[in-house]
Amino acid sequence: MEQIVIVGGGLAGHRAAEALRKAGFGGAVVLVGDETHRPYDRPPLSKQLLAGSMTADETLYRVSADANVTWTLGQAAVSLDRDRQVVRLADGTEVPYDGLMITTGRRARSWPELPELEGFHVLRSLDDAAGFREAVSSTSRVVIVGAGFIGCEVAATLRGLGVTEVAVVDIAPFPMPVLGAEVGKRAITLHEQNGVRFFLSTSVSGFAGQGGRVSGVDLADGRSLPADVVLLALGSAPNTEWLEGSGLELLDGAVLCDEHCVAVGTSNIVAAGDVAAWPHPQAGRPICIEHWAIARDMAATAATNLLADPGGRASFATVPTFWSDQYSVKMKSAGLLAVADRFEVVEEDTEKPSLVVEAFRGQELIGAIVFNKNKAIIGYQRALAGQLAGAR
Incomplete structure (x- = not known):
């Protein structure tokens, strides 16, 4: 291969470029990204960057000049011609490739037929974070539609900034549903103790406006929440x-x-991160896992496999891990929680607070979630890794 093109300028794209050079690839590496920024770390967007304890520059990944990457930024890929082996960009430029890495990730899911009012925001990029932070003040009435990880992290960060009115709406009965009801119920308590209001098991029926900007969020159960800033945290x-x-x-x-991160039906195209679905050994089907650690590790495996002969490619199998900082609680998880059918609390200290919850599929331990128990989650991660290795 003489030229490898990486389409996607996030964590997976960054790690892919690094991995190619580490594996000894001496040809051209071209990274195409639709944002004008070089690759940056996204988890701080809803926490440190929003809180002001980190600058935008501090989120940027450092890339050595020795990596010799050609950056094509601010240009989205618009089509792929596999016969000619070229990626076409929005400005009409065609970028040829011998090997292609797809790391385009995901975008914030939009609200269908959103009214043309000021005050609506999403949080997925540096520019999103800057716009949202500028829109919010201590007197803002903020409604977050979506009680997933982003919604909960933003709620915690806003309360830390002194925003007095923060409400979270979700159709689910508890926040962060993938963590199960036991964790969800304790998350409600944690947030309510810090002044966040939850409106759960209900959906948004519409939005009210006044003077060209949003003024309220109408719920399906008949209630209406005043709002001058609305964050749409609807997934991706x-x-x-x-x-x-x-x-x-x-x-x-x-x-x-x-299982090698190679796009099905191809030999010179791989994918990694949030945009890739692959057969995890414990899932029983191809799945897509939107975790930071998956993007990091999968990109390295995909890059190495792109350079390898088909018979020498390594399978990608790992224990998914995740973390979230909310107030003084560091939540961490390990394992494939999406396939769990039962969650059990095995340890809890409400004063600390700390918590250990185990996730099961039938009688099989499939994962764990902890609050402020770092050593415990490391132990679970090692046990699950051993279990995964035995299943392969």
């Missing part, structure tokens, strides 16, 4: 529209890969 959608017509197989919008 894969950035794969540019692959339409390419012949690549997609699963719920994600690039379908084999």
Whole structure:
């Protein structure tokens, strides 16, 4: 291979470029990104960056000049021609490749037919974070639609900034549903103790406006919440529209890969991170896991496999891990929680507070979630890794 093109300028794209050079690839590496920023760390957007304890520059990943990457930023990929082996960009430029890495990630899911009012925000990029931070003050009435990780982290950060009116709405009965009801119920208590109001098991029926900006959020149960700032934390959608017509197989919008991160039906295209679906050994089907650690590790495996002969490619199998900082609580998880059917509290100290919850599929331990128990989650991670190795 003489030129490898990486499409996607996030964590996975950054790690892919590093891994290619580490593996000894001496050809050209071109990284295409739709944002004007070089790759940066996204987890701080809802926490340290929003809180003001970290600057935008501090979120940027450092790339050595020795990596010799050609940066093509501020240009989205709009199509892929596999026969000619070229990626076409929004300005009409065609970028040829011998090997292609797809790391385009995901974008914030939008609200259908959102009214043309000021005050609506999403949080997925540096520019999103800057705009949201500028819009919020201590007197803002903020409603967060979506009680997932982003919604809960932002709620905690806003309360830390002194924003007095913060409400969270979700159709689910408890926040962060993938962590189970036991964790969800304790998360409600944690947030309510810090002044956040939850409106759960209900949906948004519409938005009110006054003077050209949002003034309220109407709920399906008849209640109405005053709001001058609304954060739409509705999950994400894969950035794969540019692959339409390419012949690549997609699963719920994600690039379908084999266990080596190679796009199904190809030999010189790999995918990694939030945009890739692959057969995790414990899932029983291809899945897409939107975790920071997955993007980091999968990108390295995908890059190495792109350079390797088909018979020498390594399988990607790992224990998913996740963390979230909310108030004084560091939440961490290990394992494939999405396939769990039962969660059990095995340890709790409400004063600290600390918590250990185990996740099961039938009688099989499939994962764990902890509050402020770092050593415990490390132990679970090692046990689950051993269990995974035995299953392969």
